Structure formats: structure tokens, C-alpha cells
Amino acid sequence: MSLDSERTIQELKALRELTGDEHGAQRVAFTDTWVAARKFLTDRLAELPVEVHTDPAGNLWATLEGESNKELLIGGHLDSVPNGGWLDGCLNVLAGLEVLRRVAAQGKPPVTVRLVDWADEEGARFGRSLYGSSAAGGNIDISEMRKLRDRDGTSLEDALARVGVTLGNAPEARSELKHAAAYLELHIEQGPVLEGLGLPLGAVLGTFGVERHIITFHGQAAHSGSTPMNVRRDAFRAAGQFSQEIYVIAERHGGVCTVGSCKTLPGIVTSVVETCEITLDQRHLDAGKLAAMWQDAQEAAQRFAGEGGCTVTFGDLWSIEPIPFHPELIEAADASILDVVPRSHRLPSGPLHDAAEVARAGVPTVMLFVQSLRGISHNSIEDTEEAHIRQSVEALDRLTDRAMAWIGGT
Structure with a gap:
């Protein structure tokens, strides 16, 4: 089976229909709508030869076993801000799903490939961004997390318990990165740089x-x-x-x-x-x-x-602190973009992403950005041209192959 980037667009639209309303995306972490988004993903993962589980912090993992136990991670997040856009976070996950399909269809890969949906990247409900990736990266203070409340007074601990997660066990998610050899993340830019340059894609140098x-x-x-x-x-x-x-x-x-x-x-x-x-x-x-x-x-x-x-x-x-991404993976990201479009551009990320916590934990990391129309995100008018979405999925796919080869040579 070859990569079908158009399917990613259709799945993004289906997820928007399932979890959004006239005000935008409503996939706030640990709500019923977020649970529905997770089921949307797991229903599709059930069609693949992958092992699926939720770690002690509430992150969802799909693992395609490879010839080596060295792992290539592809990640993103399904949660959104209230009244958010249709692409922020979920593009990462559904593009990764399509790449996982393509890799699985070609037989056992040379390294283990894992797709992760990080829990509560946005921090929109409890004010603490990057919760799930922080837990996996070993950068979480449970005593401080227990103090967090949403606007209705519900504690993070109770919200997690409602979806079957025990906050006190969250640091055990650190074991998920034990064999991680590289991490890839695709994201909309959420800013105006690529649009201003007239470019669809860019390789990310690191996070501010x-x-x-x-x-x-x-x-x-x-x-x-x-x-x-x-x-x-x-x-x-x-x-x-x-x-x-x-x-x-x-x-x-x-x-x-x-x-x-x-x-x-x-x-x-x-x-x-x-x-x-x-x-x-x-x-x-x-x-x-x-x-x-x-x-x-x-x-x-x-x-x-x-x-x-x-x-x-x-x-x-x-x-x-500033988190620079891995220089060899930045080169690989640039080359993968140039496989798909004539020009690339390297730029930093002003917003934080789960990639920052993974890199902070010592895992070689890189991100791809795809152009955002008007540079607007965290808003229902957030958008990206469909042609650019397809190109971003194709670039992630090329980067996946390069990263697997890079891991094999390290």
C-alpha cells in the first residue's frame, strides 16, 4: 500500500465533524469530546498490526514492531483549546497514522516505529502545557500537579481518574522513552513566516x-x-x-x-x-x-x-530553556521537504510543542512545519491549503524513511 495523503485530509475533516461545532474544535483534554477523538484514532489503529496501549500518564501509544528494538517515535496531540482550529495537534497524529499504515504495509520495518498521542499538550483546561510529554520525559512534579484545578474547580487528578489514569503513577511513563532513538513531529506553523515567504514547508531548528x-x-x-x-x-x-x-x-x-x-x-x-x-x-x-x-x-x-x-x-x-533540535535530523527534514517541493526554509518555533519535552529528555528530535494561512491558530478560522497538507504528509513520510536509516546507522 502506498501513502495516501488525501485520506489524511478526509480523516481530519471527519474528526472535525465529530469533535467540533460552529465555534471550532472542542477536544479539550479529558472531556467526553477528547475521549471520542481518542476512539476515532483507536478504531483506525485496530486495522493495523500494532500493539496499542495507554501509558501511566494517559498518553496513547501504537507500536509497530521492527527488526530492531531501537524506536522511531512519531507524535502529536488530539487535544485542542476551546473553540480551536481543525489542524492544531491532530494533523500530527493523523499524518503519523497514514505514515504508519504505509510502513506496516511494507512488512516488518528495520526499527520499531511508534505513534504517540500525547495527553493534554495544550494545557487549556488546567494551565499546565505539555503534561503527557513532560511525564514521559521525566519532568513532572506530582505535588504541583495535584494543585491544578480547572475553571469549574475540578482537579487534574479527578479529571485523569475519570479517564482511567492515576496521577500519582504518571512518572512511570518515563519507561516509554527507554528505547527511543529519534522523534518526529509535524505541525502547522501557527505563525506567518512560511506564508510570508510563499513556502509550504519548513524544517524547525528548535523551540524558543x-x-x-x-x-x-x-x-x-x-x-x-x-x-x-x-x-x-x-x-x-x-x-x-x-x-x-x-x-x-x-x-x-x-x-x-x-x-x-x-x-x-x-x-x-x-x-x-x-x-x-x-x-x-x-x-x-x-x-x-x-x-x-x-x-x-x-x-x-x-x-x-x-x-x-x-x-x-x-x-x-x-x-x-531553549531546546535546539538534532542537527542531523534537521538536515534530514530539509532533504525530505526538498523531495516534495522546490524550496525549504529553516525557522525556530515560538510556540512550545511536545517535541521540546522529548528533546529535553535526550531523544534526537526534529519538527516539520506546514504553512498556516494568515498565521492564525487557536482559532476556528485556523487553516492550511489542502495541497500543502498533502505535501506535509508526504514530507513526513520521506523523513520517516530517512530517520529509520539514520537510526540503523547510529
């Missing part, structure tokens, strides 16, 4: 490092009518001046940054703001430049606070 912090400016509440402007200690003004400066900092270092939220106290129209809390997300592919961005941000916050008669404090939210 991320620094996330809470920055709180402390001023003095005072009556908004009777307090002259020149004596106000306005925490919001200091935060606003700082928020302008972080864009200058990001441009200076070649990174990106976002102020994602802003909370003020007392939060009434008749009072000068006493406390202004903002969240800052900074990202860069270079660890030294990422550290410099955060240092510059702290200095700027202190400067604007001081100029406004305020003080400022800093809190840590979360961080991950």
Missing part, C-alpha cells in the same frame, strides 16, 4: 526558551478627583510605561514578548491605582539573549517604578 513572570507595581491609592497629577503614585502608569519598553527590549535582542494580563487594585474608577499586576512572557532561541531580555525587563521595571514614586516586585511563573 520561555521566561514567564508576574511583575507587580505598588503605588498609593488616592482620590481620582482631588489628587494632583504631579503627586500621584500611580501603579498603572508605571506598568503602562514599562509595557511600552518591553517591546523595545524584545526588538533589541531579536526575541518576542507579551504582556498577557493586567490586574489593578482597588479597581474602581474613582481611585488612583494602588497595585498593578501584569504577566510577562519573553521568548528567544538563544539562552543568553533570553536571560538578557529578562535582566533588561527587571531594570526597566525598577526605573519606571522609581520615576513614578512606586516600587516593584517580581514573581516567577514558569520557564523552559
